[in-house]
Amino acid sequence: MYDQYYGFTGRPFQLTPDPSFYFESGTHRKAMSYLGYGLAQGEGFIVITGDVGAGKTTLVGHLMNTIDPNRLTAVKLVSTQVEGDDLLRLVAEQFGLEWEGQSKAELLRSMEEYLREQARAGRRTLLIVDEGQNLAISALEELRMLSNFQLGGHSLLQIFLLGQPEFRQTLFHTPTLEQLRQRVIATHHLDPMEPEEVEPYILHRLKKVGWTGNPSFAPEAYELIFDYSDGVPRRLNVLVSRLLLFGAVEELHRISVQHVRNVIAEIEADRGIDEASLAPLPVEDVVAHAAAAVEAPVEWPAASTDDRAPFAAPAKPDFAEARALVAGQAATAGTEEVFELAPETAVAAPVAPAAPAIDEVQVAELQRQIASLEDRLVEQDAALRRVLDLLIEWVERDPENAPNPATSKVWAA
Incomplete structure (x- = not known):
């Protein structure tokens, strides 16, 4: 656009993240120095942390673009919210090894043999693990064990750990990770520009x-x-x-x-939308969801049967009761006009003044029901706005696959 x-x-x-746009701010320059030092050492762990969006992935991508692939085999692992055994399978998959049906011992032997073959061919192996804050303690321990593989007194695997600030807390303040901490040769936290x-x-x-x-x-x-x-x-x-x-x-x-x-x-x-109440949508579902949000009627949650529940769901308004009440008001006031209340036009029409005999409890209940309906309509409008915002972000990310404004049902709405 x-x-x-x-x-x-x-x-x-x-x-x-796109390494071709890498910009060397002061904090990124320092991080590159630590990464370069770590690569020169050829062993142990290097830890890079930073807030969400600080540029950790772009930094490592830029580093990889400067490395000769004939001398270093680098693989990257992103899906890290797993326990130790599953992490080993993910690493084996990144190495191109068969892991299905293999025991843990067989898997470790296959990985050690792969690393030895790389070393004999004159290539070092680097494992980059992103989103380190999601790693379980058992997964970190498995990574430590992998770093123990050696050939001729030289380490066969070096590991970069990237994570958000809370990962530093896990790494440096968990008593059971003392052995891993002793293998960390450099750390750096990416600060804002x-x-x-x-x-x-x-x-x-x-x-x-x-x-x-x-x-x-x-x-x-x-x-x-x-x-x-x-x-x-x-x-x-x-x-x-x-x-x-x-x-x-x-x-x-x-x-x-x-x-x-x-x-x-x-x-x-x-x-300003309460995003906590909105479930994230996959990109491929955005268009369909937006169309449904435009046309779908308001659906009311079932009323709670537990009077003790502090957050009981509001009951669905009884519009038949509302019509009867308003009709009674009109009759008492001496007029023949009866006003219809519907979800689309709630309290849009004027109502004749109520006679003193009207039950105040019923009037209060009607007002509560109407207020609940209005709140729900506001929520639906907020959800629609959020969906349209996602559409805009989608168009910016992938304009070639974006919906055609001339034919899309969503844009027309």
Whole structure:
């Protein structure tokens, strides 16, 4: 979308980590030094941590692009929320080894033989384990055991562990991991970028896709971008991507600080939805779910039968009772007009003044039911907004497979 408007050759701020956009901030330069030192040692564990979106995956991807594959075999493991035995099977699969039907002892023998063959061929083996904070203690112990494989006094396997900040707590404060800690030869925590690094970072990525100055950014815009993103690369990418989309829609050639404020306000409004109540949708289900959200009637949860439940589900409004009550009010007031209440038009029509004889309990119950219906409609509207937001993100990530606005039922709605 915005890449076409501004004549870019690609999307410079996509969320998917891309080593070709690697930017060497101060903290990334230090991390590369530690990684280089670790590779030179050829053994043990190197631990890199950082907040979500700090650039850990991009950092390691850049490192891999600088390594001669004829001298180093590097494999990467991402699915780490497993116990020890399953982790061994995942590692064996990454090595290209058959693991089905094999006992743990057989699997370990196969892996050791594979590592020895790599060493005899003059290649070292590096295992990169991402999302280390998800590793079970048993899985970390299995990794430690793998690091024990040696040939001629030299380690056969080196391991990089990448994780979020809580992984440091697990690694360095779990008593049973003392032996693993003794094998850690270098650690580094990726900090956010500094304020003065934000402008070079943005321009670096823009130049990678053929940017020649359109759009330009006001100096104050960079300051606000940093303030909102806290210097975290992924947060910064999200904001600048939305800024460029905003600029394309508004046909802007210069991004001012006010434009940044406008986009931040939009993002904050989107985040105002209670995301805890919304289940994440797979990308392939977004279009279908959006269509269903547009057409689906309101469905009420069943009423709780337990008066003691502190969060009992509201009962489905009894609209027949509501109609009868309103009709009774109209008759008592001396008018023949009867107002219909339906889910789509609840309390939209005026109601004749109630006579003093009307049961106040019934009126209060009716008001409660109507308020519950309105709350549910607000929830449905919020869910629809969230789905449409996911659609926008999908279009930005994969415009070739995005729905056709001319034929899509969702866009038409």
